[in-house]
Amino acid sequence: MLGYRDGKLYWRTHDLAQIAAQVGTPCYIYDLDGMCAKLRTLQSAFPQAEIHYSLKANANLAVIRALSAAGAHFDAVSGGEIFRAVRAGVAPERIVFAGVGKTRHELDYALQLGVAWINVESSGELTRIGQLSRALGVRPRLALRLNPDVHADTHPHIATGHAAAKFGIPLDQAAHILDAHDPERDPYCIEGLHVHIGSQLQSVERTVEALQAALALIDRFPFLRTLDLGGGFPVSYIGEPVPSVEAFAAAVQPLLAGRQISLILEPGRYIAAENGVLIVEVQYVKRASSDTFYVVDGGMTELVRPALYGATHDVLPLRQSDAERTLAHVVGPICESADVLRTHVLLPLLAEGDLLAILHVGAYGAVMGSTYNARPLPPEVVLEGDSWRLARRRQTWEDLLREEI
Ligand SMILES: Cc1ncc(COP(=O)(O)O)c(C=O)c1O
Structure with a gap:
């Protein structure tokens, strides 16, 4: 205040x-107590969700430590962010590795550490993870990041879910990868889907559209047990009206009701x-x-x-x-x-x-x-x-x- x-x-x-x-x-x-309070507001709006704070928003070690103590998990988009989180005392099993251009070096680091899982953004990345996992003798858990071709209602620089964006795997390609996935033979296990259509979202409707696209795939491939709905919860910068996290919850929760899937959220801006x-x-x-x-x-x-x-x-x-x-x-x-x-x-x-x-x-x-x-x-x-x-x-x-x- x-x-x-x-x-x-x-x-x-x-x-x-x-x-x-x-x-x-x-x-x-920074007000650390204020950040933890925002985390708690999200936790009460989505009681079943695991909240992965998006380190890209603010990765100061003190911020990571405070949110970790308040129960947050973490979303990292580079080897450097994973390194920061680990240095702040976060267990690798509480870190998810996302990002469109993960290098061999970064993947090698994440696989050796044993991060919770990796959000995969292309078939090329999947091949690379397969090769590295075989070489290291590890079997990581993966989620496919979808590109649901949804136009988020936000600034064009922070919209990530439309077909022309560099992020995520188009739905038909994702279905193809999932069809071909053999959990017995592949050196990884694809267990979830990830969608993040943008930041500072101005309407809940686009999130619902993206969720529906993800649920359609989950219905086809029952081995998908986790859904990461990304971040994007908006902030009112100069008093302008924005949808509340409760409004997002009210739109999303009915679609998830009765399903046996774990929900993950990756807020950054909303918390910090x-x-x-x-x-x-x-x-x-x-x-x-x-x-x-x-x-x-x-x-x-x-x-x-x-x-x-x-x-x-x-x-x-x-x-x-x-x-x-x-x-x-x-x-x-x-x-x-x-x-x-x-x-x-x-x-x-x-x-x-x-x-x-x-x-x-x-x-x-x-x-x-x-x-x-x-x-x-x-x-x-x-x-x-x-x-x-x-x-x-x-x-x-x-x-x-x-x-x-
Ligand atoms: C994949 C992913 N997850 C989460 C976030 C965090 O978004 P926000 O700060 O809007 O919550 C971003 C940021 O754009 C992102 O790219």
Whole structure:
């Protein structure tokens, strides 16, 4: 809960300006209790489901540990994410390996570790897993990721379930693979199906369509006992209406009733987004014709969502003000015109040194950060109850040179 007290912006019991004064800006701050609360909301909407938190949204070790302690399993899309989860203390049997372009090296690592299973995205990948499994003498459990040719109602960059998308196996090919699967002879066991039609889904209807396509295959191949419905539960970034997880549950549950299949969900954004803020400091106030630009010390290297997806995030000054609000643009210091954090936002008149919080950046924020313009990655702070701590220190210029030979 963010709110002003004595003119200062607090996140629950934490004075955000005080934290920023200690760790510097730009900095990310996450509320771990808030993330665990979102996990619990999903668990109550889908009591029968195993929740696999999607590490791509935010894979900070402190976040992984908190969600793991709260009962989450994990969805990894690279060897690096599996490595992070294992380093955070997650047992490999609680990690699923997904991703459209798994390399031999990554698959070898996952197979040797013994991850819970692998979501397969093509017949080529299935062949590769077969070869590696024979060589290693292991017998992994697999799920086929379907491409149900469903157009998710979301931004085109995050829609993944239509025929033109690179993700998943078309339904006819999946049926062919399942027809040919011989659990006695094949060095793997295909036990489930996986569908993820996109992120920030704006309607439940498309999810129902994808589910129906998956159920039609499950009816034909009874050895399919697990259904992973992916993530995609949306977040209201600036107060816009979005379907609730309860609305998704109400649409999905009747189709699953009476079936003996285990359900998996892979939420990322829903758990993490609202539980992260980015604090930036105003460096300059620039006026050009009728526009006011607040040039701040964080930009697309810290938060690329506005530049990449045209995403809109709310912005709050850390110091409350009764001054008249005027329209302004909050822009970063990076040498790109796309380096904008928020355009046309109503803010009180700000001055050099004022701090701003960019809201709902806990998912696809720090993880998508880059060191473009030789900018060190920012620190990440976690709030837990009444205490806070630095979970990742700020990179230094020296850090940026470390790998160069
Ligand atoms: C396969 C898969 N699962 C889960 C997710 C998490 O999605 P979200 O953060 O929208 O819940 C994604 C992200 O796009 C994904 O590609």
